[in-house]
Amino acid sequence: MANDSRFVNQIADIESDFPQWYTDVVLKTKLVDYGPVKGTMVIRPYGYAIWENIQRELDRRFRATGHENAYFPMLIPMSFLSKEKEHVEGFAPEVAVVTHAGGEELAEPLVVRPTSETIIGNMYSKWLQSYRDLPILINQWANVMRWEKTTRPFLRTSEFLWQEGHTVHATEEEAEEETKKMLGVYKEFAENCLAIPVITGKKTEKEKFAGAVATYGMEAMMHDGKSLQAGTSHYLGQNFAKAFDIKFLDKDGALKYAYTTSWGVSTRLIGAIIMAHGDQRGLALPPVVAPVQVVIVPIAAKKAGVTEKCVQVKQLLEEAGIRVKLDDSDNSPGWKFNEWEMKGVPLRIELGPRDIEAGKAMTFRRDKLEKGELPLEGLADSVKQLLDTIQKDMLDAARERRDKRIVYASDMAGILKGVEGGNFVKAGWCGCRECEDRIKAETAATARVYAEGETAEKCAVCGKPAKHMVIFARAY
Amino acid sequence: MANDSRFVNQIADIESDFPQWYTDVVLKTKLVDYGPVKGTMVIRPYGYAIWENIQRELDRRFRATGHENAYFPMLIPMSFLSKEKEHVEGFAPEVAVVTHAGGEELAEPLVVRPTSETIIGNMYSKWLQSYRDLPILINQWANVMRWEKTTRPFLRTSEFLWQEGHTVHATEEEAEEETKKMLGVYKEFAENCLAIPVITGKKTEKEKFAGAVATYGMEAMMHDGKSLQAGTSHYLGQNFAKAFDIKFLDKDGALKYAYTTSWGVSTRLIGAIIMAHGDQRGLALPPVVAPVQVVIVPIAAKKAGVTEKCVQVKQLLEEAGIRVKLDDSDNSPGWKFNEWEMKGVPLRIELGPRDIEAGKAMTFRRDKLEKGELPLEGLADSVKQLLDTIQKDMLDAARERRDKRIVYASDMAGILKGVEGGNFVKAGWCGCRECEDRIKAETAATARVYAEGETAEKCAVCGKPAKHMVIFARAY
Numbered sequence: 001m002a003n004d005s006r007f008v009n010q011i012a013d014i015e016s017d018f019p020q021w022y023t024d025v026v027l028k029t030k031l032v033d034y035g036p037v038k039g040t041m042v043i044r045p046y047g048y049a050i051w052e053n054i055q056r057e058l059d060r061r062f063r064a065t066g067h068e069n070a071y072f073p074m075l076i077p078m079s080f081l082s083k084e085k086e087h088v089e090g091f092a093p094e095v096a097v098v099t100h101a102g103g104e105e106l107a108e109p110l111v112v113r114p115t116s117e118t119i120i121g122n123m124y125s126k127w128l129q130s131y132r133d134l135p136i137l138i139n140q141w142a143n144v145m146r147w148e149k150t151t152r153p154f155l156r157t158s159e160f161l162w163q164e165g166h167t168v169h170a171t172e173e174e175a176e177e178e179t180k181k182m183l184g185v186y187k188e189f190a191e192n193c194l195a196i197p198v199i200t201g202k203k204t205e206k207e208k209f210a211g212a213v214a215t216y217g218m219e220a221m222m223h224d225g226k227s228l229q230a231g232t233s234h235y236l237g238q239n240f241a242k243a244f245d246i247k248f249l250d251k252d253g254a255l256k257y258a259y260t261t262s263w264g265v266s267t268r269l270i271g272a273i274i275m276a277h278g279d280q281r282g283l284a285l286p287p288v289v290a291p292v293q294v295v296i297v298p299i300a301a302k303k304a305g306v307t308e309k310c311v312q313v314k315q316l317l318e319e320a321g322i323r324v325k326l327d328d329s330d331n332s333p334g335w336k337f338n339e340w341e342m343k344g345v346p347l348r349i350e351l352g353p354r355d356i357e358a359g360k361a362m363t364f365r366r367d368k369l370e371k372g373e374l375p376l377e378g379l380a381d382s383v384k385q386l387l388d389t390i391q392k393d394m395l396d397a398a399r400e401r402r403d404k405r406i407v408y409a410s411d412m413a414g415i416l417k418g419v420e421g422g423n424f425v426k427a428g429w430c431g432c433r434e435c436e437d438r439i440k441a442e443t444a445a446t447a448r449v450y451a452e453g454e455t456a457e458k459c460a461v462c463g464k465p466a467k468h469m470v471i472f473a474r475a476y
Numbered sequence: 477m478a479n480d481s482r483f484v485n486q487i488a489d490i491e492s493d494f495p496q497w498y499t500d501v502v503l504k505t506k507l508v509d510y511g512p513v514k515g516t517m518v519i520r521p522y523g524y525a526i527w528e529n530i531q532r533e534l535d536r537r538f539r540a541t542g543h544e545n546a547y548f549p550m551l552i553p554m555s556f557l558s559k560e561k562e563h564v565e566g567f568a569p570e571v572a573v574v575t576h577a578g579g580e581e582l583a584e585p586l587v588v589r590p591t592s593e594t595i596i597g598n599m600y601s602k603w604l605q606s607y608r609d610l611p612i613l614i615n616q617w618a619n620v621m622r623w624e625k626t627t628r629p630f631l632r633t634s635e636f637l638w639q640e641g642h643t644v645h646a647t648e649e650e651a652e653e654e655t656k657k658m659l660g661v662y663k664e665f666a667e668n669c670l671a672i673p674v675i676t677g678k679k680t681e682k683e684k685f686a687g688a689v690a691t692y693g694m695e696a697m698m699h700d701g702k703s704l705q706a707g708t709s710h711y712l713g714q715n716f717a718k719a720f721d722i723k724f725l726d727k728d729g730a731l732k733y734a735y736t737t738s739w740g741v742s743t744r745l746i747g748a749i750i751m752a753h754g755d756q757r758g759l760a761l762p763p764v765v766a767p768v769q770v771v772i773v774p775i776a777a778k779k780a781g782v783t784e785k786c787v788q789v790k791q792l793l794e795e796a797g798i799r800v801k802l803d804d805s806d807n808s809p810g811w812k813f814n815e816w817e818m819k820g821v822p823l824r825i826e827l828g829p830r831d832i833e834a835g836k837a838m839t840f841r842r843d844k845l846e847k848g849e850l851p852l853e854g855l856a857d858s859v860k861q862l863l864d865t866i867q868k869d870m871l872d873a874a875r876e877r878r879d880k881r882i883v884y885a886s887d888m889a890g891i892l893k894g895v896e897g898g899n900f901v902k903a904g905w906c907g908c909r910e911c912e913d914r915i916k917a918e919t920a921a922t923a924r925v926y927a928e929g930e931t932a933e934k935c936a937v938c939g940k941p942a943k944h945m946v947i948f949a950r951a952y
C-alpha cells in the first residue's frame with residue numbers, strides 16, 4: 001500500500017531546512033506547544049510520556065547507585081547566589097526574580113532556581129555534622145528557570161524540567177569518583193535507553209559550569225552534525241563547601257570542609273531523541289522510551305473477526321508489559337500508517353482477514369522502514385524480541401552515522417571545513433583561551449570535550465605544542 | 477525489653493500540646509526541614525519517599541480512569557488571572573510575582589501559579605476544535621505557590637507539591653460525573669492507601685474554590701478532632717470556558733462552550749497521615765505509603781550467624797516486593813526500637829540467636845504496639861499478610877476514633893461545646909451566609925461539607941427551616 005503523502009509534505013525538508021523540520025515535527029506530533037509567555041513550552045501528553053519513561057529509567061539507576069530523592073524550595077534568596085563568585089557571574093544574568101508576594105514587596109528579592117547548588121548547600125551545612133553523615137547522596141526532580149534570549153522547545157526554554165543530583169563527600173577522591181560514576185550512568189542510559197551514542201569527557205575552563213572545579217559532559221551528534229550537550233557532571237571541589245560552610249568533624253577530630261558534586265540532565269534529552277533519530281517521515285522513537293511501542297492497525301476492519309482479533313492481540317501484548325495502541329479510528333489504514341510513522345512508534349502491526357487466516361501479522365519497523373511478518377503464535381515473545389532488536393539497531397545505526405562524521409583537522413581551515421560539513425572535528429589545542437576563542441569566532445564551533453586518551457602534537461590554531469586533543473563542533 | 481525513654485521525652489505531649497508534638501515529630505523524624513525563605517519547606521528523603529508512594533498510587537488510579545499527564549508552564553501572565561472574576565479575587569492576594577527576568581523588567585508581571593485553571597484553559601481553547609476532541613482528561617504533577625501568612629510544614633507552606641487534574645467535557649452531566657468520579661477516587665485512595673477515613677460532600681458557597689460552580693471536598697479528622705481538607709474536586713461549569721474561550725463544534729454543527737472540572741491533592745496529605753495516625757511515640761505510617769515497611773533489628777548481632785540471617789531475611793523480603801531496612805548500626809537494640817517506632821515503620825522484626833535456633837522471628841506492630849512472633853518458614857508471605865492486616869486495622873482504628881467524635885447539635889451552644897470537645901458537629905443550616913459567618917465567629921468552626929443524604933429540621937443558628945445538614949469543625 002502506497003503511503004499517503006499528505007503528512008510527509010507537511011514537514012519541512014530535513015536536509016535543506018532542519019530547524020523548520022524540527023519545529024514541524026515537535027508541533028505536529030503533539031509533543032509540545034508554545035506557552036503564552038515567550039520562551040515557555042507546554043509539554044503535551046505524548047511528550048510528557050517520553051519524559052516519564054526517561055525518569056523511570058534514570059531514577060532506577062540513581063537508586064541502584066545509592067541516591068535518594070528529596071525536594072528543595074524553588075525560591076532562593078538573591079544573596080545566596082552571590083556567595084560563590086563564578087556561580088553568580090554565570091547565572092545572575094539569566095534568572096527570573098520574584099520581587100512581590102502576598103501583596104507586598106519582599107525585603108529581599110528571590111530568584112527562581114536556575115540550579116540548586118546554593119539552596120541545597122545551605123541545607124547541607126545545617127544537616128552535616130560528622131563523617132558518619134557522609135556521603136550525602138540526594139537527587140531532585142524539579143522545574144528550573146533560565147531566562148534565555150533565543151528559545152526552542154526542549155532545547156532551550158525559560159522553564160524546563162530536570163533532575164539535579166547533589167552529593168557531599170569526605171574526600172576529593174570520593175567526590176571525583178562520584179562525578180565520573182554519574183557521568184558513566186548517563187552514558188549507559190543514553191546509549192541503552194535513548195539509543196544515542198555519546199562522547200563523554202572533560203570540558204575546558206571556558207565551557208565548564210559556573211562554580212565548578214571541573215565539568216564533564218556528554219555530547220551527542222544530531223542529524224545535522226551539530227552537537228547537543230545531553231548531560232553534565234560537575235566536580236565542585238570545596239567551592240560550594242566554603243561558600244556555604246559545609247563542614248564535618250572527621251575521624252581524626254578535625255573540622256573539615258567537605259567536597260561536593262552536582263550532575264543533571266533535562267527535558268533537553270527529548271530534543272536529542274528527536275534530532276538524533278528523526279527522518280523525513282517524522283519522529284523515530286527508541287522502544288525503551290516510546291510512549292507507544294506498538295501500534296496495531298486493523299485492515300478491512302469491518303470484516304468479521306478482525307476487530308476482535310486486534311483487541312485480543314492488544315490485550316496479549318499489554319499483558320506482556322508492552323505499551324500498545326490499537327488505532328480503531330475511522331481513518332484509512334494509509335492515513336494511520338502516516339500518522340503513527342510521524343509519531344515515531346517503533347513497530348506497527350497490521351492485521352487483516354487474510355493475515356488472521358494465515359495465522360500471521362504483518363509488521364513494519366519504523367527505524368529501518370522495513371516490512372516483515374510474525375506468526376500470531378507466540379506473538380508477545382517475538383514482538384518483545386523485535387523491540388529489543390530495534391532498540392539495539394537504532395543505537396548501532398546512530399553510531400555508524402556519527403562515526404563517519406568524526407574527522408581530524410590540523411589547522412583552522414580544516415576545522416572550518418569539518419564543521420561546515422556537519423562533522424565533529426578532533427584537533428590539537430595548546431590550552432590557551434585565545435586559541436579557543438579564535439576557533440569559535442572563525443568557525444562557530446566550540447570545544448565540546450577533551451578526546452579521552454588521545455593526544456595531539458600541535459595546536460591547530462597557533463602551532464605550539466598541544467596539551468589536549470579536543471572535539472570541536474557547532475552545538476545546540 | 478524496656479523502651480529507652482530518651483526519644484519519647486524529646487517529643488512534646490500529644491494531648492496537651494499537639495502543635496508542638498507535630499513540629500517535633502516532623503523535624504525529628506527528618507520528614508521535613510524549614511527552608512531559608514520564610515514559609516518554605518525542604519522535603520527530606522524520608523518525607524519525599526512518602527510523597528513518591530502517594531504519587532505512584534494516585535497516578536495508577538488516574539490512568540485507570542483515562543487520564544494522561546502533561547506539564548504546563550509555571551509562570552502565568554497576570555492578565556490571565558483577571559479573566560475570571562471570582563478566581564482573581566480569591567488568588568490575587570496570595571500570589572508571588574516575577575517582575576524581572578534576564579536582567580530586565582518585564583512588560584507584564586508574571587504570577588507563579590497558585591493553581592493552573594487559567595493557563596491550562598488558555599491552551600485548551602487552542603487545542604479544542606470538535607466534539608471528537610472531547611473529553612480532554614489531563615493531570616499535572618507540579619509545584620505551586622501561595623503566599624501564606626501563617627505556615628506549617630506540609631499543612632500550609634508558600635510552595636507545595638500537588639497534582640491538579642483539568643478536564644473538558646461536552647456536557648454539564650459529563651463534567652459533573654467527572655467531578656464526582658475523581659472525588660470517589662480520592663476517597664478510595666485515602667481510605668485504602670492512607671488508612672484515613674474521609675467524609676466527602678459538597679461545600680458551601682463560602683467555602684468553595686474561587687471560580688467554581690461547586691466544590692466537593694474530602695475531610696479527615698486529625699488527632700485533636702480538627703478537620704483537614706485532604707482533597708477537593710471542582711465542577712467549574714462554563715465559568716473558565718467562557719473566560720478562556722474553550723469552545724467546540726458539536727455534532728449538531730453548533731459552536732458551544734465546553735464544561736470543565738479541576739481536582740487536586742497535595743503534600744498536605746503527608747500532614748494528614750502524621751496527624752491522623754501519630755501517637756506519643758511519633759509517626760505511625762500505613763504500610764502502603766511507608767518508605768520502610770519492615771525494619772529488621774538484630775539482637776546480639778555479634779553472635780555467630782545473626783548478621784548473616786538478618787541479611788538473608790532482608791533479601792527474602794525484598795524479593796517479595798517489601799520495602800525493608802536492616803538496621804545494622806552500632807546503636808543498641810533499645811535505641812533502634814525507639815528510633816524506628818518514632819519514624820513510624822509499621823512492622824519491626826527482631827532476630828536473635830535463640831529466635832533463629834527456634835526458627836522464628838519476634839515481631840512488633842507499630843499500630844497496636846503489639847508483640848508477636850512469626851515462623852521463619854514462609855516469612856515473606858506471612859509478613860505480607862501482616863502488613864495487609866496492619867493497613868486494614870489502621871483504617872478501622874481511625875474510623876472508630878473518628879466516629880466516636882461526630883456529634884449532633886441543635887443550637888449554637890451545642891456547636892461550640894462539640895468543637896471545643898474536639899468533635900465534628902452535625903447541625904442544621906438554613907443556607908444563609910449570615911448564619912454561617914456567625915458560627916465561625918462564635919465557635920471558630922467552619923462548614924466542612926454537607927452531610928450527604930442527611931436532612932435537618934431547623935437551622936442551629938436562626939431556627940428557620942434547615943436546607944442542609946452540615947458538618948462543622950475547626951479546621952487546618
